[in-house]
Amino acid sequence: MDQRWRGHNTTVLWGLILLAMAYGGLLHYLHTLTGINILDGSMGVLLGLYICSHPAANAVDLLFFKRGALHQLSSEWSGVSWLALNVLVLLVGWIVIVIGATRLVGGAAGAHA
Numbered sequence: 061m062d063q064r065w066r067g068h069n070t071t072v073l074w075g076l077i078l079l080a081m082a083y084g085g086l087l088h089y090l091h092t093l094t095g096i097n098i099l100d101g102s103m104g105v106l107l108g109l110y111i112c113s114h115p116a117a118n119a120v121d122l123l124f125f126k127r128g129a130l131h132q133l134s135s136e137w138s139g140v141s142w143l144a145l146n147v148l149v150l151l152v153g154w155i156v157i158v159i160g161a162t163r164l165v166g167g168a169a170g171a172h173a
Contacts, residue, residue: 068142073149076111080152083107097163104160111153115146
């Protein structure tokens, strides 16, 4: 099986942050995406899980497939900023999951179901 190091793709990580902002912005301004809280919430949870999957995959790659890279990354400014961006994307994904789960269980105040 060919396992390849995917590198530091910051464009994808920033794109995921923009995607999360678009989801949150649409919910904020429109109060709903589909008119159904369960569907809006399900989309949010799935989107949040997808967003979190990228930094999680980067962590797995870093820990298992690129041994010794963690020490190298932590000693370089670009590596530290890349790690910080991964943590930020993970946090943003978690927030999207929480927003989606809240809407999924019907707690979105002011939303029309």
